[in-house]
Amino acid sequence: MPTIRRVLIVGAGIGGLTAAIALRRNGINVEMVEQNPNWSVYGVGIIQPNNMLRALDCIGLAQQCAEDGAGFPGWRIHDKDGNHLMDAPSTCAAAPAYPENNGITRPRLQKILSDAALSAGATVSLGTTIDAIHDEGNAVRVTFPDGTSSSYDLVIGADGIYSKVRELLFGDKYRPLYIGQAVWRYNLPRLPSVTWGEMFFGPDSKVGLVPMAEKEMYMLLVSSEPGNPWMDRAQLADNMRQRLSAYTGPVAQLRERITDSAAVVYKPMETLLMPDPWYRGRTILIGDAAHAATPHLAQGAAMAIEDAVLLGELLGRDSGLQEVLDEFMRRRFERVRFVFDSCNQISTWEKQEWLGENDPNAKPGELLHSAILELMNDY
Numbered sequence: 508m509p510t511i512r513r514v515l516i517v518g519a520g521i522g523g524l525t526a527a528i529a530l531r532r533n534g535i536n537v538e539m540v541e542q543n544p545n546w547s548v549y550g551v552g553i554i555q556p557n558n559m560l561r562a563l564d565c566i567g568l569a570q571q572c573a574e575d576g577a578g579f580p581g582w583r584i585h586d587k588d589g590n591h592l593m594d595a596p597s598t599c600a601a602a603p604a605y606p607e608n609n610g611i612t613r614p615r616l617q618k619i620l621s622d623a624a625l626s627a628g629a630t631v632s633l634g635t636t637i638d639a640i641h642d643e644g645n646a647v648r649v650t651f652p653d654g655t656s657s658s659y660d661l662v663i664g665a666d667g668i669y670s671k672v673r674e675l676l677f678g679d680k681y682r683p684l685y686i687g688q689a690v691w692r693y694n695l696p697r698l699p700s701v702t703w704g705e706m707f708f709g710p711d712s713k714v715g716l717v718p719m720a721e722k723e724m725y726m727l728l729v730s731s732e733p734g735n736p737w738m739d740r741a742q743l744a745d746n747m748r749q750r751l752s753a754y755t756g757p758v759a760q761l762r763e764r765i766t767d768s769a770a771v772v773y774k775p776m777e778t779l780l781m782p783d784p785w786y787r788g789r790t791i792l793i794g795d796a797a798h799a800a801t802p803h804l805a806q807g808a809a810m811a812i813e814d815a816v817l818l819g820e821l822l823g824r825d826s827g828l829q830e831v832l833d834e835f836m837r838r839r840f841e842r843v844r845f846v847f848d849s850c851n852q853i854s855t856w857e858k859q860e861w862l863g864e865n866d867p868n869a870k871p872g873e874l875l876h877s878a879i880l881e882l883m884n885d886y
């Protein structure tokens with residue numbers, strides 16, 4: 508029997524929902540609070556690498572993701588004009604029954620996770636958060652904005668990169684850091700030729716086309732944006748098109764379809780890595796609240812899901828909480844740090860190259876390939 512019977516999860520996003528499902532599988536009572544009253548996510552896509560599918564398979568959801576998304580075997584590399592340079596196949600070594608990568612829309616992933624969490628018996632209160640956490644040793648008392656309070660055996664902070672739980676636990680010592688690059692994303696009808704992830708390398712940016720369903724794909728553009736400039740939301744389509752002006756070939760043709768600023772999702776890249784441990788007393792952080800890497804390995808949500816599935820598995824064992832939390836950190840910290848460091852390195856090399864300051868030791872393609880292989884290993 509697990510010693511943890513009642514858990515509060517703050518944040519019902521990718522990590523929080525996955526944790527709710529994993530805990531419910533062990534009979535643990537789960538309540539979630541989610542500050543977004545509409546529980547909505549922005550409408551572009553997410554890449555599910557094979558190790559994420561392995562973790563989702565542990566909670567019975569990989570098959571549904573594969574059915575609702577679009578599998579693809581790796582990345583086709585092109586120059587800015589669309590000339591094919593090489594193929595970089597991915598691997599399905601972690602979960603051989605599933606594709607190497609699966610593109611899926613965020614709303615579809617959110618629906619799969621939220622349906623599973625609710626039907627497993629977790630509850631969610633929308634449009635609310637927590638105000639305070641008091642660790643009382645054998646329980647943790649949480650106060651809510653309406654003045655009520657309740658006691659839990661464990662609180663899980665899954666409230667993303669600007670985590671309030673992190674601030675309540677550790678103060679404002681750990682803050683996201685802007686790293687000088689941004690990602691632009693735009694949904695487009697899928698071209699029949701897009702059967703892999705397609706990457707196009709320009710002089711000061713790179714572009715990706717990612718399948719998300721039979722007839723849907725999204726374009727991602729990574730650009731350097733020194734100083735994290737303010738972007739006028741009404742100008743996002745113009746700004747995205749302008750940054751694509753060096754490309755010819757397929758990217759140039761697609762560029763003309765980027766016309767709706769409201770449909771452009773622009774995200775400055777911010778990073779954060781909390782030192783070990785990510786818990787204090789009976790409250791633990793998972794996902795972006797504890798670690799947010801740049802998207803260069805497409806592993807942010809994968810790491811959040813791996814955190815959640817492992818925590819659920821450990822809490823189902825007949826072990827004391829301290830033992831569970833220590834084992835969790837032992838199995839998560841180095842793996843997450845590896846992702847964090849690899850992404851930062853690739854980002855640094857890219858920024859240097861785009862400034863014309865090539866590092867002779869830069870090998871982003873090799874690092875990406877070896878990092879993805881490494882992440883297929885057990886942890």
Ligand SMILES: Cc1cc2nc3c(=O)[nH]c(=O)nc-3n(C[C@H](O)[C@H](O)[C@H](O)COP(=O)(O)OP(=O)(O)OC[C@H]3O[C@@H](n4cnc5c(N)ncnc54)[C@H](O)[C@@H]3O)c2cc1C
Nearest residue numbers: 518520521522542554636666667671794795805807808809
């Ligand atoms: C541009 C970009 C591209 C990416 N692409 C990929 C990709 O292809 N593959 C991949 O694996 N990862 C990708 N990621 C990373 C991925 O989106 C995140 O790592 C992942 O969403 C983290 O999940 P999470 O549950 O920790 O946080 P989130 O998904 O941010 O969820 C946090 C939830 O907590 C809620 N919340 C916040 N504050 C509070 C509060 N105080 N009280 C209550 N609720 C609160 C939020 O509303 C939200 O629902 C990308 C990230 C970016 C920025």
